[in-house]
Amino acid sequence: MTTTVRTRVAIVGAGPAGLLLSHLLDRAGIGSVVVDQRSRDDIESTIRAGILEQGTVELLDTLGPVSRARTAGHRHDGIELRFEGEGHRIDFAASVGRAVWLYPQHEVLKDLIAARLDRGQDLRFGVTAERIDDAGTDRPRVIARDADGQPLEIEADVVVGSDGSRSVARATVTGSSKGGYFREYPFAWFGILCEAPPSSEELIYSNSPDGFALVSQRSDTVQRMYFQCDPDTDTAAYSEAQLWDELQKRVPGTELKQGPIFQRDVLRFRSFVAHELRRGRVALVGDAAHTVPPTGAKGMNLAIADVRLLAAALEALLLEDDERLLDAYPATASRRIWKAQHFSWWMTSLLHVAPDATDFDRRRQIGELRTVVESEHGRAYLAEAYCGWPSDA
Numbered sequence: 103m104t105t106t107v108r109t110r111v112a113i114v115g116a117g118p119a120g121l122l123l124s125h126l127l128d129r130a131g132i133g134s135v136v137v138d139q140r141s142r143d144d145i146e147s148t149i150r151a152g153i154l155e156q157g158t159v160e161l162l163d164t165l166g167p168v169s170r171a172r173t174a175g176h177r178h179d180g181i182e183l184r185f186e187g188e189g190h191r192i193d194f195a196a197s198v199g200r201a202v203w204l205y206p207q208h209e210v211l212k213d214l215i216a217a218r219l220d221r222g223q224d225l226r227f228g229v230t231a232e233r234i235d236d237a238g239t240d241r242p243r244v245i246a247r248d249a250d251g252q253p254l255e256i257e258a259d260v261v262v263g264s265d266g267s268r269s270v271a272r273a274t275v276t277g278s279s280k281g282g283y284f285r286e287y288p289f290a291w292f293g294i295l296c297e298a299p300p301s302s303e304e305l306i307y308s309n310s311p312d313g314f315a316l317v318s319q320r321s322d323t324v325q326r327m328y329f330q331c332d333p334d335t336d337t338a339a340y341s342e343a344q345l346w347d348e349l350q351k352r353v354p355g356t357e358l359k360q361g362p363i364f365q366r367d368v369l370r371f372r373s374f375v376a377h378e379l380r381r382g383r384v385a386l387v388g389d390a391a392h393t394v395p396p397t398g399a400k401g402m403n404l405a406i407a408d409v410r411l412l413a414a415a416l417e418a419l420l421l422e423d424d425e426r427l428l429d430a431y432p433a434t435a436s437r438r439i440w441k442a443q444h445f446s447w448w449m450t451s452l453l454h455v456a457p458d459a460t461d462f463d464r465r466r467q468i469g470e471l472r473t474v475v476e477s478e479h480g481r482a483y484l485a486e487a488y489c490g491w492p493s494d495a
């Protein structure tokens with residue numbers, strides 16, 4: 103027996119994009135149903151992004167005190183670029199008067215889920231969307247299976263695919279699950295979480311002859327660090343001592359504070375933008391629409407920037423019967439998406455050592471790094487992009 107649910111907006115995916123969208127719609131008086139194939143516990147415990155742009159934090163402020171980004175997160179007014187053994191601080195406050203917050207994505211998700219459930223949101227875990235039907239009509243439907251494997255249909259005025267990089271909604275919008283502009287990279291990040299005090303107060307992005315490393319933090323007792331590796335690296339291939347050696351040799355000049363490593367993962371890099379962001383009454387946001395390599399810390403922030411635009415478009419459509427903002431959504435969102443794609447690609451190429459890099463390439467890269475850190479304009483470009491462009495840019 104198929105259960106049918108009717109709502110104004112059906113949202114597939116309870117990541118940052120889907121949950122924030124349901125919050126903004128609710129503020130405008132628009133009901134939604136949010137489904138996610140994972141359990142609440144899984145969603146709230148998966149380690150992913152860590153850097154929130156200032157505009158993201160300001161949008162999360164609209165949740166009220168349940169958002170702990172400012173209280174439990176840490177404001178960062180700069181980062182360090184390290185090359186040729188020397189650190190160069192990019193001072194965000196001095197360059198652009200903005201900041202970022204270090205606050206893990208799974209904590210953002212805990213806040214969002216608590217806020218949504220507190221408001222009585224219809225939020226269903228363990229529900230897997232299989233496809234979306236009738237996109238070209240004003241009654242699109244999500245065809246799904248609930249947590250018990252029973253068929254479920256959600257009929258809505260609009261369906262939003264916020265279902266991440268392996269989106270099923272994308273096939274409805276673009277005609278194929280892979281329909282998009284795509285670039286792969288010949289390296290990946292080996293990420294660790296360890297129990298240790300911070301090695302640095304701010305993030306260190308280090309370019310070294312042995313490859314890139316990022317020294318990041320999570321809390322006073324847990325740290326997150328990454329080093330450049332081959333995409334096919336097996337996480338079990340390194341002993342703890344070897345992992346510390348790999349990290350340390352890429353961050354000359356800073357003695358890393360070591361401690362037990364309790365999580366390791368390999369994060370492959372891709373740049374992707376779907377050919378289409380909307381078909382009829384189905385729209386894509388976040389990783390369903392695009393993926394960036396993590397070097398610029400843009401993924402979650404870009405998802406949230408899409409949501410800001412789409413929420414305004416759905417408000418105009420569903421409250422005023424005005425479809426113009428939804429018509430404009432793909433073009434408007436694409437402006438920021440491609441700026442973020444460029445910045446993420448640029449930070450990646452600036453800091454990593456390609457496997458086939460020649461001496462010329464290495465020296466040119468150092469020249470590029472000097473162009474950035476020794477110029478007020480170079481520092482300002484990086485600071486503006488890293489902290490996030492204004493919401494209308």
Ligand SMILES: Cc1cc2nc3c(=O)[nH]c(=O)nc-3n(C[C@H](O)[C@H](O)[C@H](O)COP(=O)(O)OP(=O)(O)OC[C@H]3O[C@@H](n4cnc5c(N)ncnc54)[C@H](O)[C@@H]3O)c2cc1C
Pocket residue numbers: 114115116117118119120137138139140145149150151152153154207229230231232264265266267268269270293369387388389390396398399400401402403404405
């Ligand atoms: C290791 C790592 C580090 C990162 N660091 C940063 C960073 O520092 N800063 C930054 O901004 N970004 C970062 N990112 C990227 C960031 O995590 C993503 O861009 C962000 O999660 C995108 O949010 P989203 O809501 O679009 O998608 P997701 O967070 O992927 O959420 C999609 C949801 O949809 C659900 N779903 C998928 N398919 C279905 C289906 N068929 N039916 C029902 N539900 C479905 C999934 O279970 C998931 O919960 C990082 C990513 C990784 C992996």
